[in-house]
Amino acid sequence: MPLVTFTSDFGVQTQGIGNMEAVIYAINPQAKVIHLMHGLPSFQISPAARTMETTSCMPQGYHVCVVDPGVGTNRKGIIIKTKRGDCLIGPDNGCLMTAPRMLGGIEQIVEIQNEAFMLLPVSPLFHGRHVFAPAAAHLSLGADVERFGRKLSVKQCVKAPYEEATEKNGAIAAQVIHINHYGSAHLNILHAEWDTLGSEYGNTLEIELGKQAFSAPFCKAFAEVGKGEPAILKDDYGRITVALNQGSFAQKHSAKVGDKITISKS
Amino acid sequence: MPLVTFTSDFGVQTQGIGNMEAVIYAINPQAKVIHLMHGLPSFQISPAARTMETTSCMPQGYHVCVVDPGVGTNRKGIIIKTKRGDCLIGPDNGCLMTAPRMLGGIEQIVEIQNEAFMLLPVSPLFHGRHVFAPAAAHLSLGADVERFGRKLSVKQCVKAPYEEATEKNGAIAAQVIHINHYGSAHLNILHAEWDTLGSEYGNTLEIELGKQAFSAPFCKAFAEVGKGEPAILKDDYGRITVALNQGSFAQKHSAKVGDKITISKS
């Protein structure tokens, strides 16, 4: 089953999404197309990168990301082949650089240069349709990644919008990398990194967010705290989230993507 | 054609939706997946139940509902097999309990307990992906519902978020069960129940909503009243709706899900 997914900041269904899907079917009618996420905040790389990480919960596939404020400039289009066998396809702006951490690592990076794999003429406004979707479709048919263009090193690519959080003296210095629909803040803390803090379910932790300081328990499920109360949880895609039970953490605490957040044991 | 549908309050496309779809394809690549509705108001059971009723307008299928404020607590996950042959899959919070009224009735209710049909380990945050989607996929492949766990009686399950409206002395005491995109209020009045009131198209009816009282005609189509004028209609899914032509009834009259509404002949 050749699985192709699309992620973008195109918002509530626009014709761009359907047009990209049609490109896939025209090249590979056997492909299964999944619209993974189109509600990303416009032009923000960090939530896009975060969403691409969630492809690690899917079967191997060809995953396109079109959060692309630099479209039409000299920013490169790239394909990252991961060690798990996935291909990540999109602009070279960092949005593809964190997902490989959850997909076994980077096997190869290639710049998309071969016009034989593009829809010509390429519009300078919409590489999603003219470059990235056709690339995904051809890859899903078995085209070798090396046929798309020259190899790139990680250093030749724009770096990831966030590094992993670091633990020091029982405190984790983290960053908000995504705010979801419910207003929960996703952090750049992997489950394994979190576990080094040694917290057990039910422990209370101290949170610093800008000038705000408050505490919250480490919970398995939202419902362990009262309505509107904060909780720290292992989210469903390998990271740590700070959330309110049936409320918006981001709204209550004015949390934004990029904010520093420190979590420490009481 | 094994038809699987998803209904949720995940809002404008989130990665959760695509992840559930990928789970289906990984287990049953032949399934047709339809995203029935993901714009439900967060954590509200009544609109979710209402939406599940609309599966009665589709061919027989496997219908998943993930409006699940109790995820991770001891609330049960259940499958309701209907007499029409559908399976309704989701949390035991009432969201599945009204649809069988339009699907021939309940044939059987089973608690989802068998880990062989789950994606392990089960995240306490997202049973949609780990429990409900895999259950739908396995059911769509022909797995017998009894293999999923112990049988439950209706009384062992959380009751429906609304009962049917009742008619008395020419008045129907009803309830708002859903507000749709246009602001129209859907009521817990079945077409057959409505017909007992004896209204003919064109008749004017009296509406009481809280302290507000106004009248509206019973219409076949929105366009029979002026722009912004109220009308009572048989909606397209077996129930009665109160709406404004090209306007928002809910906004104009501050109507909310759960509000009592009485309709009587003039």
Place this chain on the structure above:
Amino acid sequence: MPLVTFTSDFGVQTQGIGNMEAVIYAINPQAKVIHLMHGLPSFQISPAARTMETTSCMPQGYHVCVVDPGVGTNRKGIIIKTKRGDCLIGPDNGCLMTAPRMLGGIEQIVEIQNEAFMLLPVSPLFHGRHVFAPAAAHLSLGADVERFGRKLSVKQCVKAPYEEATEKNGAIAAQVIHINHYGSAHLNILHAEWDTLGSEYGNTLEIELGKQAFSAPFCKAFAEVGKGEPAILKDDYGRITVALNQGSFAQKHSAKVGDKITISKS
């Protein structure tokens, strides 16, 4: 590959969309269904017509539009067969009348009258499900368009919501036909018409919008102007757009669908 697309003003996924998709699969399980656009502004014909034009970027298909404020009245339901071989299906309110300009022209128009191709009984509220989706499904199976009902001339149909812009003395008198998700204004100027103005990339042009007057360069890509600065671009669907780089032109300039806009050389 029989391709069926849906366009509507149903907003953030509603059950109506999934119900229409299920109708297609029940009649033609081999169809590929694409949700082209459901975020159109309610009841507005112009953006709907604009969106239907974008089907010209897809393979030949059966394209349903349900922006239908007149549903249930005596407005006709129609099928337009285009010279490229597409069928456009929807209400006779103008929403289908501009797309043929980009699909080779109109081959034939037919009123949908034959109940053998409808889901009976037809609800006066939702012809999308009962009339237009079944028509698309039967057409995608090969049903001849003439079997659906009587032939209509263009003059018997409601006219298009916009004509093409006209150029005179180095100025183009245009109209806003759509505001997209980012707030960019799409104009009724075809690329070929634009080219008669003789502007080269990098030229500055004068824009009049109501009482506002300002200038903007003709650009290939958004990123050629500063953040929040205006640009005129060839959009990706054959028309001209006025936009801000990473900002909302519509919000900054209070532009609405239907507004007159004049563009002239400096």
